[in-house]
Amino acid sequence: MSFEGMKHPFDFTIETGYVCNLNCLMCARRYHNVQDVKDEWDIEKFKYVVNNLSFANFMQIGGNQEVLCYKHFREAYDYFGKIGMPTCFTTNGVALKEPYDYLPYNSGIFVSIDGGTEEDYKRIRGYSLDAVLGNLVNIMKKRPDIGIALHSILFKDNIPGLYNLVDFCNKYSIGIRFLYPIFFTKDIEQKYSPFIEGDINPEIVRLNDYCKRTNTKYALSSVGISPRGCGVPFQSGAIGKNGDEYTCCWLYTVRDNISKDWKVHYRGTEITVPQEQYKMGNIFEEPFLDMWNSPKYVHLRKTLNEINQDWIKRGRYVKNPEDEFLKLLDKYDPNEEHSFCKICLQRWCRIAY
Numbered sequence: 001m002s003f004e005g006m007k008h009p010f011d012f013t014i015e016t017g018y019v020c021n022l023n024c025l026m027c028a029r030r031y032h033n034v035q036d037v038k039d040e041w042d043i044e045k046f047k048y049v050v051n052n053l054s055f056a057n058f059m060q061i062g063g064n065q066e067v068l069c070y071k072h073f074r075e076a077y078d079y080f081g082k083i084g085m086p087t088c089f090t091t092n093g094v095a096l097k098e099p100y101d102y103l104p105y106n107s108g109i110f111v112s113i114d115g116g117t118e119e120d121y122k123r124i125r126g127y128s129l130d131a132v133l134g135n136l137v138n139i140m141k142k143r144p145d146i147g148i149a150l151h152s153i154l155f156k157d158n159i160p161g162l163y164n165l166v167d168f169c170n171k172y173s174i175g176i177r178f179l180y181p182i183f184f185t186k187d188i189e190q191k192y193s194p195f196i197e198g199d200i201n202p203e204i205v206r207l208n209d210y211c212k213r214t215n216t217k218y219a220l221s222s223v224g225i226s227p228r229g230c231g232v233p234f235q236s237g238a239i240g241k242n243g244d245e246y247t248c249c250w251l252y253t254v255r256d257n258i259s260k261d262w263k264v265h266y267r268g269t270e271i272t273v274p275q276e277q278y279k280m281g282n283i284f285e286e287p288f289l290d291m292w293n294s295p296k297y298v299h300l301r302k303t304l305n306e307i308n309q310d311w312i313k314r315g316r317y318v319k320n321p322e323d324e325f326l327k328l329l330d331k332y333d334p335n336e337e338h339s340f341c342k343i344c345l346q347r348w349c350r351i352a353y
């Protein structure tokens with residue numbers, strides 16, 4: 001079935017709190033002042049939301065939190081097991097310690113590791129890379145039923161060190177996915193952005209070539225871009241800690257403190273992200289399927305349909321996606337409902353998914 005024919009999204013990410021055991025330099029929690037918020041959903045609230053979404057094919061806990069710090073982690077994942085809901089989760093790996101009886105059988109874990117040397121990792125995440133890699137080696141030995149893959153964000157200065165992570169992945173036959181950061185302030189963008197004039201940073205191209213040459217299982221979405229659209233609002237949903245429902249994970253990064261919009265910084269330009277246009281409702285106020293059929297959700301899917309059709313029709317492969325992005329940015333009006341998708345597809349979506 002096509003995405004457009006779907007009666008509801010396939011998967012959901014649920015954010016049960018903001019608690020984390022790290023304070024990484026690029027984390028949305030820092031910029032929106034939620035890193036000290038300690039209250040989390042109780043297990044009844046968690047079950048209420050899961051039951052509301054019981055039609056889904058897949059669910060996970062995630063968002064601006066370290067899942068293993070959620071005080072009801074074990075009960076929550078037991079509940080997924082009890083109702084037969086397939087799941088996985090993303091973790092920073094710090095708390096992946098024995099005994100592993102809290103980890104769901106036969107599931108998958110994505111581990112976020114953004115520095116390939118002890119020094120880079122400490123600078124970005126403030127912890128020890130060796131300790132996290134040691135946790136992973138142990139878990140691979142003792143829980144072979146659990147699939148592991150790495151996620152690494154590309155910054156200006158961490159790319160040379162990431163070759164070590166590629167070698168680690170090859171040694172243990174696991175995959176790695178490279179992602180790009182979202183910059184909430186101009187200063188952070190200037191300091192850490194891997195983007196350069198002319199679109200693709202040659203260091204990233206070299207890393208890509210190395211992965212290819214070494215037959216690594218990897219994904220690096222800005223290199224080798226092909227015509228594409230976005231299926232996210234058809235495929236996924238994300239419930240924030242306050243119950244707000246968003247269609248795409250990176251747009252829902254900063255809910256509670258944002259009522260209307262926020263800014264993202266890219267190559268020295270400040271871009272308005274109309275957060276409010278992408279909030280589809282609140283799960284504590286109405287059932288998800290009512291939101292799904294609301295005019296706002298329908299409008300978003302219709303907009304995406306039109307954009308996707310246009311991409312297919314025009315085979316919109318461009319030699320320099322960057323020029324195309326800047327052209328679209330000139331025409332972008334943040335007050336026009338869901339028009340942010342047009343620039344997101346050309347820049348943020350293609351690098352974030």
Ligand code: SF4
Nearest residue numbers: 020022023024027092
């Ligand atoms: S591990 Fe994740 S949630 Fe925790 S501080 Fe780092 S980026 Fe934020």
Ligand code: SF4
Nearest residue numbers: 230232248341344349
């Ligand atoms: S194009 Fe971007 S903003 Fe629009 S739905 Fe897809 S991921 Fe979300």
